[in-house]
Amino acid sequence: MPGKSQIADRIAARGASKAAAAAAVEAVLDEITTALAAGERVTLTGFGTFEATARAARTGRNPRTGEALEVAATTVARFHPGATLRSRVAAGAGEPLGAVADLGSLQGLAAPEPAAVVAPAAPAPTPKPSGTSSAGVGASAKAKAKAEAKKADVKKRADAAKKADAKKRVDAKKADAKQKKADAKKKADTKSKKKSGKGHAKKK
Template identity: 75%
Template sequence: MPGKSQIADRIAARGASKAAALAAVDAVLDEITSALAAGERVTLTGFGTFEAAGRAARTGRNPRTGEALEVAATTVARFHPGATLRARVAAGPGAPLGAVADLGSLQGLAAAEQTPVAAPTEKVRAKPAAKVTATASATAKAKAKAEAKKAAVKKRADDAKRADAKKRAAKKAEAKKAESSKADAKKKAAKKSAGKGRTKKK
């Protein structure tokens, strides 16, 4: 069962360096994860579609004890395979894969880690700095959006718990009131009965 490291090894075997292959895999997974956290839909033509979907609060059961459990509302990641992926999986192993296309761009992902680069001029430096700032800003926005989403889900779950607690308290109060009314009625009946007994004796 291949994991991230094994996938990077397989890409490296097709012509890229291990560092570049691993950086490429990490970059793709990071972008998909960030997009889903921000509530976006990611479509890779032929491969499939990743999307974030809301799951409503529900009552589940403990598989060991059978006890009812309240499961809070949450957001989950879903994947829908594309036609090309389905056909390829159904056909089974195919011909060996060829060399990695556009190897230069793959190597560039890990270039900063492998070889020192001369300091750029002020003019050249300005462009990447702006790009990094924009990326950081987008990541911060995505995180803030995800946190706001989590907070909203938690608030809904807390509100539902509080509402249930109020209902239970109201039911208990009603039951107590009913019991008190019954007890009062019994006392009154007992007093009446005692009064009648005394009248008869006279």
């Protein structure tokens, strides 16, 4: 059962530093918590929606003694899973996730060291001659390729989720049509039996 630390470790295993991954997890959770505390609704497309809901005062019971007790009104956080999340959970474990696409910005989220132990700032690096810029261009192309691969992976999963939803709807329609046909046959059989019974009664 993974917690924040384990999730950060898994992100780090995809290419980020452990400090940056932990800071990213904390930053996302802080933003969601702050928004809910302010009464805002947080929607993460495909994943789900977080919202703060008011709960009225009520009378509860002590689970150990059974004694009635008054529970004050409060506000609780609720989560409603999105279509993509439901499809992924229903499908079970999928393909392994790829590398973190935007590693540079993720590294920038690393929490700063306490002021008392911050090391002196390193001198600015000497600009490299223009002839050595090919390494930077290569790194940029690699980052772009990773971003495009990540985007393609997201699109592939979204398409798979749409296909799964479409198949469910088709199956549901088929089942409904089959049930209606069975009901109609049953009704016709019942009607036929009633007519047959009346015919016998007249002959007598």
